[in-house]
Amino acid sequence: MTAITAELDTKTKRTPVKGMMDNVMEQFNSAAEQVNLHPNIRKILSITNNEIIVHFPVKMDNGDVEIFTGYRVQHNNALGPYKGGLRYHPTVDIDAARALAMWMTWKTSLAGLPYGGGKGGIQLDPSKYSQNELERITRRFTFALADNIGPEHDIPAPDVNTNSQTMAWIADTYMSTRPPAERTANQHVVTGKPDGSGGLEGRDRATGYGVFLNIKFWAERKNESLYGKKFIVQGFGNVGYWAAYFLEKEGAKLVAVQDAFGSIQNADGIKVDDLFNYTKVNNGSIVDFPESVVLNKEEFFGTECDICIPAALGNQITVENAHTIKAKLIAEGANGPTNVEGEKLLLERGVTILPDILCNSGGVVGSYFEWLQNRNGELWQLDEVMAKLDKKMKESFNKVYEYSEKEGMDLRTAAYCIAIKRIEKAYIQRGIFP
Known part of the structure; x- marks a missing residue:
């Protein structure tokens, strides 16, 4: 997931795919320009x-x-x-x-x-x-x-x-x-x-639940129901499973899944818990799940659906496959699953992207709760944890969505602007050690 060093293909004229570090720096620099970040603080945050x-x-x-x-x-x-x-x-x-x-x-x-x-x-x-x-x-x-x-x-x-x-x-x-x-x-x-x-009770599901909540909050803003919505998940580990689990509870339908071993599809729907239980007896793999057909790896992102959840590794959605995506919403369960060029193409097509630093932040919020619990010698119950997580995630979503609407920018840039401005404020108030 570092910069991929593929040589220039003279036949297709493809340039090397940018790596994760290239992506994060482009995203940071774009947001830094938007908020007119102080040059000295920009130097600090760049390294x-x-x-x-x-x-x-x-x-x-x-x-x-x-x-x-x-x-x-x-x-x-x-x-x-x-x-x-x-x-x-x-x-x-x-x-x-x-x-x-x-x-x-x-x-x-x-x-x-x-x-x-x-x-x-x-x-x-x-x-x-x-x-x-x-x-x-x-x-x-x-x-x-x-x-x-x-x-x-x-x-x-x-x-x-x-x-x-x-x-x-x-x-x-x-x-x-x-x-x-x-x-x-x-x-x-x-x-x-x-x-x-x-x-912490519920820490196992916190990231996936956060992904689900962001999708739910987005749908509410659009006055849409999740019932009947078709979604696909790349990566059926902890994040992918729990996101799918909670979406299914809302009436959404899982129609395709991809993991490190292969890709499967069922247009009529894949039962989330049935697939999860199958992976437990199949060495963690979704391959050969009975109620599915094999899907070509390169065709996965082009599956007919409403919502796409990349919850595996970085740099999965690129300019090479972004044009095939039929989903109107991408909820980033993984870190950096969409590279800069792929994102530009998707935004031009009107696809909404719930950015990783917002969408999958349920995990670190849950971690914060656990850290507090240990520090204070407390024990929190599951319903208390989930309620706190719901509240915290909604606050973050609303901040980003409203900033995006106000400034006329995509959700990722809005999220970066908010995050960077908070750090800048800390440096301005404290100063730089001489």
């Missing part, structure tokens, strides 16, 4: 504060030692501790971590949270390792990060191919490195933990 790369050895089940590379990029902490996920994926590198960390800065600022932005992970394919190996890798990575994370400094969370179990290992390892009297006070070094280990 990261810290970039940590660690190489560490781990003994495998067969006795061999493998060397892994881990990353943690801390973009900005003007508003509070760095906050952002850790992903385990072959595409993880320093450029991807930079882009994702910057997106987290805008996301936490837009949501009105007392956080900055950070991101990282390990460059690996977790499917190639046993559960015991993944535990040792995670614990060794946590130890290697040492004092670069902490509950008031940098707070990781789950991301692609990491989950509550991963966070439990990190929390336990981190707390083990603290003096005995401080260990329980450091439980909130990570969020997204299991319920029994300081986790």
Whole structure:
């Protein structure tokens, strides 16, 4: 997900596809121009504060030692501790971590949270390792990060191919490195933990629920019902599943799904829980789901539908496939799924895009609730969490939608403008350390 280095194809005259870092910088610079961002603050926000790369050895089940590379990029902490996920994926590198960390800065600022932005992970394919190996890798990575994370400094969370179990290992390892009297006070070094280990009820569904809420709020603004609306989901992990689950509850119909293994379709509708239960016994894959037909990978985004939810990886919707999209609404469940050129084409066609820093921010809002719960020694019930999440997400949506309408700009630019202006205000009020 860093800049793709494909060579120029002389036959089709295609230029190399821009990477995530290119996209986030174009988006930032466009919004900075819109709000006339102070040049000095623009310089600060254009770079990261810290970039940590660690190489560490781990003994495998067969006795061999493998060397892994881990990353943690801390973009900005003007508003509070760095906050952002850790992903385990072959595409993880320093450029991807930079882009994702910057997106987290805008996301936490837009949501009105007392956080900055950070991101990282390990460059690996977790499917190639046993559960015991993944535990040792995670614990060794946590130890290697040492004092670069902490509950008031940098707070990781789950991301692609990491989950509550991963966070439990990190929390336990981190707390083990603290003096005995401080260990329980450091439980909130990570969020997204299991319920029994300081986790928040409902954190598992927070991101997907937030995606659903943004779609619902948009439909309400348009005086439209979600009942009968057809939608497609790319990525049927935690985010994609919960977004689909709540949309189905509103009467919407899932008609196509794509994951890392393949694509399936059923114009009459795919039952969300039936597909979810199938993946649990099919190694996490949607392939060969009985009540579906195979869909060509390249044809997925062109499926006839009303709503498209890219909830997998970045740079999935580009100028190469944007023209095939039939949906009138794209709700970005993933970070950076639409690149700049693809977005321009979609906006020209009148397609509405609910931007990632707004649409999938339910996860970091849920993380904030968990962090507060741990900090204050409280236990929140599921209905309380969902009500708080609903309120927070609606506040953010309304701010962005109304700013967009007032200024005559797309929702992404509006979201960036609001986020950047909040950070700028903090710098102006505090000044720059000499």
